Amino acid sequence: MTLEILYFASLRERVGVSRETVASDAATVRDLIAELGARSDAHAAAFADPAALRCAVDQELAGLDAPLAGVRELAFFPPMTGG
């Protein structure tokens, strides 16, 4: 499947792009993180500690075990600091 991956805040700076299109058969967010981490040294550094990341699957906050079947948009970012 083809996934649109978005990065926000410090994660965007680490990866070096705000979005990229990725072909993947990853079953879960966790599996996708392993694939993304292998794309470049910058990706590897950005995804070194998955537990420190937050994720949205098709614009819904999701955990690392969220399934990716049928998903189109993934976003990765640090913990949110609104308010």
Added chain:
Amino acid sequence: MSARVQQAAFDLAQELQGFGQGAGGIVTFTGIVRDEGGSLTALRIEHYPGMTERLLGEYGARAAERFGLSDWRILHRHGDIQVGDQIMMVATAARHRRAAFEAADYLMDWLKSRAPFWKQEIRRDGSTAWVAAKDSDEDDLARWQGA
């Protein structure tokens, strides 16, 4: 009952015009950029367009249901916001004060750690630094869960 994300400054009095008509009490909270001991010139706020607006609407609707609000409004800015300027506001209207106070507190706890905004400090010396999420914000949010 509305949630809005915008870059422009806002006027609290204008936002409250016609808000909560018929309610017994209205509570408003306004967040303002601190100067952090004189070290800051501004906050830069990034968000997730589309998702942010939708989530704020969901949190508002959830607060309305839980606390029996007759009206609510959430407004959050993005972009560069100077020290002393308003970042965001929450207003809640209810028949009695406690529901309005609690709903505003509840909404702020959700906005702090579950709304896709990220703050970056723009410092007087020209450097920038992302604001880290605080464990205490998670503790605040946990107060409302399981109930």
